[in-house]
Amino acid sequence: MPPRETVRNFLQELLAEYGETAGFSDDTSLVISGMLDSLAILRIVVFLEQEFGLDLSDQGFDQNDFDSVASIMQMIDRVGQAGTE
Amino acid sequence: MSRPASFKIIPPIDTCPAIVDFAQTIAGKMALLVVFSFGLSLSTDSWLHTSAILLAMTLLPQYRGMLLVAATFGTFALGGWSNFPVWPGGGQGLPGGVLFKPLLVAAVLGAFALYYHAVRQWKDDWLGRRPVRNLLGGYCALIVLAAQLPPAGPAAVIVWSFAIVFGKYLWFFNYALLDRNAKDTAPLALQTGHFLPFWGGYNTPFPKGAAYLRKIEAKTPAQLxxxxxxxxxxxxxxxxxxxxxxxxxxxxxxxxxxxxxxxxxxxxxxxxxxxxxxxxxxxxxxxxxxxxxxxxxxxxxxxxxxxxxxxxxxxxxxxxxxxxxxxxxxxxxxxxxxxxxxxxxxxxxxxxxxxxxxxxxxxxxxxxxxxxxxxxxxxxxxxxxxxxxxxxxxxxxxxxxxxxxxxxxxxxxxxxxxxxxxxxxxxxxxxxxxxxxxxxxxxxxxxxxxxxxxxxxxxxxxxxxxxxxxxxxxxxxx
Structure with a gap:
């Protein structure tokens, strides 16, 4: 499954746990809007570590990176590139 | 069966399309400012100058960032820089007289600007990899150093005063450091507008730092x-x-x-x-x-x-x-x-x-x-x-x-x-x-x-x- 779909499916399940069943686009704000909280971000972090092998410890942490499917995909690209340099 | 609308003490005016449309007109903007200023006058003595700032930011949203800088420093100056109770006992006889506080603020912001640029310059060195930890450690070291100086001597007054003002900005600086690598981060000079902003919330940054502000800033008349x-x-x-x-x-x-x-x-x-x-x-x-x-x-x-x-x-x-x-x-x-x-x-x-x-x-x-x-x-x-x-x-x-x-x-x-x-x-x-x-x-x-x-x-x-x-x-x- 393409990475974007994998991320999207995970977020959909996470949102359902928070009682958010409405659809969302790649640019929909999930964290800043209040749909997801800090604990949800942690679960996204753990998911990205396990699913994509990302190590975020050397990156400046910014909650905005986890705010939407689009921002998460940008971060995956950025961290992935940094890891291969 | 439709659900009855839940009762709200304050009506949800922000979700009514007609009101949102009206609020985008000049008359609507003025009405909102009058209603807000009246409420503000019931709760704070500084309502007039706060209202003046809000008027400018409402009419000139394209200059919001610069207006925020002017508003924040203007508010400090209007209050006689009273947000910096620099020295216990009222700071009688401080070096520099009335310029002491503004100079101190300039020195603190200048020192941070140097640190900020050093962190960005040497981002792969020890300084740039853990800038928040290093800043907190450096600040604690400054306090320990100040405590070694002869009490009430001029050096102690200056170093402690610097530490007090730096402490007021500390967590704002940390947010700026956390945001240092973002592609759309504003120049540091522009970020000073939301270091101890005019709307208040001293010590704890309200509402967080530059990254969050960018995200929540109104970008269209409807959002405003x-x-x-x-x-x-x-x-x-x-x-x-x-x-x-x-x-x-x-x-x-x-x-x-x-x-x-x-x-x-x-x-x-x-x-x-x-x-x-x-x-x-x-x-x-x-x-x-x-x-x-x-x-x-x-x-x-x-x-x-x-x-x-x-x-x-x-x-x-x-x-x-x-x-x-x-x-x-x-x-x-x-x-x-x-x-x-x-x-x-x-x-x-x-x-x-x-x-x-x-x-x-x-x-x-x-x-x-x-x-x-x-x-x-x-x-x-x-x-x-x-x-x-x-x-x-x-x-x-x-x-x-x-x-x-x-x-x-x-x-x-x-x-x-x-x-x-x-x-x-x-x-x-x-x-x-x-x-x-x-x-x-x-x-x-x-x-x-x-x-x-x-x-x-x-x-x-x-x-x-x-x-x-x-x-x-x-x-x-x-």
């Missing part, structure tokens, strides 16, 4: 209208709470002869400080101790909500649609949820500066320990460090070590709070909607309030008490 309508709603909600606070003060703490709005009923409950100190030879009965504790908890909750709502309301009116600082804390079903709902921006400060760095670095193979350790780093260590550095006048008077010793009750408080939130997160149910209604809405909130109420025994700012006094009071509750 919604943000301002939400600001008006929040301000008037704060005014209602202010009224409630005043009534509570009369009923809980009023003295014989006091009256408010015709209410002369008063329970004359002693303050928490009074019952903590006790009356030698004539101790308060256990039920008075409980009354004082519970009254203090609820009174502080209302007062704190009023304070935070006022700040966020002005921020929203300026075009930044920030989340509320306090949001229905009495509905919290867990200890962690209460902390999030009670003082959101302080919790966010600790999460961003302590929790995430710890979570991302340590105990990755042990998920539960990882979560607990990161929570302790934030709610325990970060919380204690924040308050220790915030009370810098205690450090100046007592010295760093004695100030730390006199802070031991709050350190205990921070550790218990951190452990409780950590455990709360570990055992939190994922599917809260599956929880029975009575447990979710009655039993759990009551237990959460009871926990925070009892824990507040150790959250007293009086440093003349020792932990033995606090535990003695705890025993007197039973």
């Amino acid at each position: 209208a919604v943000s301002q309508l939400k600001g008006i709603k929040l301000l008037y909600w704060a005014l209602l709470l202010m009224l409630l606070q005043r009534v509570l003060r009369q009923i809980l703490y009023g003295q014989p002869g006091d009256s408010f709005l015709g209410i002369d009923l008063s329970l004359a409950i002693p303050s928490l400080s009074e019952v903590l100190h006790g009356r030698p030879g004539d101790p308060y009965p256990w039920y008075t101790n409980w009354l004082a504790l519970v009254a203090n908890f609820f009174y502080k909750l209302v007062a704190f909500s009023v304070w935070g709502h006022g700040i966020v309301a002005v921020c929203r009116m300026a075009g930044y649609n920030a989340l509320r600082n306090t949001c229905n804390p009495l509905r919290s079903a867990t200890i962690a949820e209460f902390w999030n709902r009670y003082y959101y921006y302080f919790k966010e400060l600790l999460v961003d500066n302590f929790f995430y760095p710890a979570f991302l670095r340590y105990w990755k193979k042990r998920p539960r320990l990882r979560l607990f350790f990161a929570t302790m780093s934030a709610a325990g260590f970060g919380n204690v460090l924040y308050h220790y550095l915030r009370d810098i006048h205690e450090i100046i008077q007592r010295g760093p070590w004695d100030a730390l010793v006199s802070f031991h009750v709050y350190m205990f408080y921070g550790m218990v709070l951190g452990a409780a939130i950590g455990l709360s997160q570990l055992f939190e149910k994922k599917q809260r909607q599956d929880m029975p209604w009575f447990k979710r809405n009655i039993v759990n909130p009551f237990c959460v309030m009871l926990f925070y109420c009892v824990l507040s025994v150790f959250d007293d700012p009086d440093r003349n008490l020792t932990i033995v006094d606090n535990f003695a009071f705890l025993l007197r509750l039973f």
Whole structure:
């Protein structure tokens, strides 16, 4: 499954746990809007570590990176590139 | 069958299309400003200049960033730079006279600008990899250095003054450092507008840092209208709470002869400080101790909500649609949820500066320990460090070590709070909607309030008490 779909499916399940069943686009704000909280971000972090092998410890942490499917995909690209340099 | 609309004391004007459309017209903008300014005049003496700033930011949203810089520094200057009580005793005879405070602010901002650019320049070196930790470490070292100088000498006055002002900016600087690598981050000069911004929230950045502000900033006339309508709603909600606070003060703490709005009923409950100190030879009965504790908890909750709502309301009116600082804390079903709902921006400060760095670095193979350790780093260590550095006048008077010793009750408080939130997160149910209604809405909130109420025994700012006094009071509750 393409990475974007994998991320999207995970977020959909996470949102359902928070009682958010409405659809969302790649640019929909999930964290800043209040749909997801800090604990949800942690679960996204753990998911990205396990699913994509990302190590975020050397990156400046910014909650905005986890705010939407689009921002998460940008971060995956950025961290992935940094890891291969 | 359609659901009846839920009743709101403040009508949801921000969701009414006709009002949102009207708020985008010149007449609508003026109407909103008048309504907001009137509310502001009921709550603060500085309403006039705040309204003038909001007028400029409403009419010239394309210059919002620059106007924010002018507003923030203009507010400092209008207040005689009074937000920087630089030296205990009024700062009589400070070097530089009236220019001392502005020069000090310029020196602090200049020093940070050098550090910020060094961090960005050498991002792969030790300096650039952990800039927040290095800044906090450097600031602590500055305090230790200042304590070695001959007290009240000119060098001590200058270094301590620098440390006091730097401390006011400290957490704003940290947010700027966290945002240093973002592609769309603003130049540092422009970021100074939201370092100690004109809407208030000193020490704890409201609402967080540059990254968050970029995200919540109104980018279209419709977004600005919604943000301002939400600001008006929040301000008037704060005014209602202010009224409630005043009534509570009369009923809980009023003295014989006091009256408010015709209410002369008063329970004359002693303050928490009074019952903590006790009356030698004539101790308060256990039920008075409980009354004082519970009254203090609820009174502080209302007062704190009023304070935070006022700040966020002005921020929203300026075009930044920030989340509320306090949001229905009495509905919290867990200890962690209460902390999030009670003082959101302080919790966010600790999460961003302590929790995430710890979570991302340590105990990755042990998920539960990882979560607990990161929570302790934030709610325990970060919380204690924040308050220790915030009370810098205690450090100046007592010295760093004695100030730390006199802070031991709050350190205990921070550790218990951190452990409780950590455990709360570990055992939190994922599917809260599956929880029975009575447990979710009655039993759990009551237990959460009871926990925070009892824990507040150790959250007293009086440093003349020792932990033995606090535990003695705890025993007197039973």
